[in-house]
Amino acid sequence: MRVAVIGTGLIGGSVGLAARRRLGAEVRGVGPEAERAVEHGAADVACASIAEALDGAEIAFVATPLGMLARTVAEVLAAAGPDCVVTDVGSTKTAIVAAADDDPRFVGGHPLAGGEAAGVEHARADLFEGAVWYLTPGPSTTGVLFERLHRALVALGARPAAIDPDVHDRLMAAVSHLPHVIANVLVAQAFRAVDDGETLPATGPGFRDATRIAGANPPLWADILIANREALVAQIDEAVARLGEVRAALAAGDRDTVLRLQAAAHEERRALLETHLAGGPERELRVAVPNRPGVIAEIALKLGRAGINISDMALAPSPDDTQGEVTLWVAEADAERASAMLADR
């Protein structure tokens, strides 16, 4: 298998390392760090152009900085062959998906992995081990290309999960972008809490955990927050309303309400932690599907919305290409529900 990596920084470099080691793929890198990627074992070849990197590629990962991602995805789609699946790793999806203009070869992607340190020298083959990797197949996405990408991501150690682009962006605003904004607020206030300016407060492990993401990679995060600003503003408004609720209870000395909010958070946190930690034995599900565009996307999104993780998939088209059979592996615990949902179609 040939894999093109456009932009070989931390994420692209880690894709390259993992694709070479775990998929046995030949990785062709392009971008300002491509030579260094070869030195670090994250690519076999450093190419001078996108067209050269795409030569013979079955999968193209676009992993350039967020600010140039939409443009690069369009360029890659223009240069890629008809049998190459093109994906990206951007942390917001609506704008990128719009830029791909319903191309049947495009599937938006977003691995929930990374780190503070940028650059190919921090790339790791195991960066995606166990990480959720969101995919946004569209109504035109070709099933066979989606399946190829899905299987490759599983081989990289990731857990692909299909999701609608706008749900993805709202979700990321809630579980990633708002937490970053708020961590910044927390460090700003801690920094100023001792107003004689002579010393900074000692902080415990709770504070350090709560603010680990504060001030993360400023240029990268400025781009991310701006890219998802609409969804993020809505989350900020909701946070301000919730803070107002606690404030009112505190000002009134209303311990019952404070206790209720604390207890609710206790349960919500537990429920969130348990999500996607199911594990356990898996079951194979077979579904015969018409081999039309979008059908795989539809199945993947349907299960994704229900929180059912497809741990692996295989697609076998019928000889006349009018029908096909998809085999999905899901956790034993989810199998009944997934079966029922698929039978429903």
Added chain:
Amino acid sequence: MRVAVIGTGLIGGSVGLAARRRLGAEVRGVGPEAERAVEHGAADVACASIAEALDGAEIAFVATPLGMLARTVAEVLAAAGPDCVVTDVGSTKTAIVAAADDDPRFVGGHPLAGGEAAGVEHARADLFEGAVWYLTPGPSTTGVLFERLHRALVALGARPAAIDPDVHDRLMAAVSHLPHVIANVLVAQAFRAVDDGETLPATGPGFRDATRIAGANPPLWADILIANREALVAQIDEAVARLGEVRAALAAGDRDTVLRLQAAAHEERRALLETHLAGGPERELRVAVPNRPGVIAEIALKLGRAGINISDMALAPSPDDTQGEVTLWVAEADAERASAMLADR
């Protein structure tokens, strides 16, 4: 040495374990968990009353739940002998210090240590290893008693730091109580981010770190938040104002401001992390002081305000008891500054 522990839960039990192992003290426990504390090696004797626990005690640690702490401190002070230093471990200090009514034997305390799990069965002798332990000596505090407590805490592995009670409470609102309130807000929003109610979002390690403290021990934290509600409301108001600033920049698509805030948080976090991590060689400082009440408190607070950690101290009164000499150990890096500040007195 005899140590009384009033309330032998997680914190009191850990004090007991550490005092027995690291101070070689005889620990007398009292409270509903005292028998279990003896079983767990956290006390030598389970006493039936506060008076019995205080028999011959040189240090009394009051570690009951926050709601009854002020009352218990007053009871312990009423029952303790003239040579017993009484301290507490409550996470807010103004109310407790007021309850102690300038008693020369009282020093408020607050170790920045603990855990989600309550109860003596989770107590650990190394719970305070390297942890900042705030102390609030008052103008009447007897120097020899403060020194005894300070040395004992160092022996338990902690790093005592003197602080004014109101500064302590404002600081805790910023570095602990607001982060808890905000972590609750974050899990509440993540929990509701997928509004079809069918599934919960997968979250990355950043979110899990940012919300590790969400919903912590609800009854305990309801008490803590209510106890410090005045300072906490001020912090919430400040957080809302800061969120408004980011919101305005996002709504305007103003990347420069978003980048500036992100970069500021980056620097502030780094500065906060570096605080109290100095380490390195230490220097002994000797100061001759008049042996009057409050002088030790004054020195400790002065250095504490300047962020200078007293890693150990020893006090030698002059034979006629009118003068004395304090020896302090501070980090080599802080020694010049500390000398100058002490010479200044």
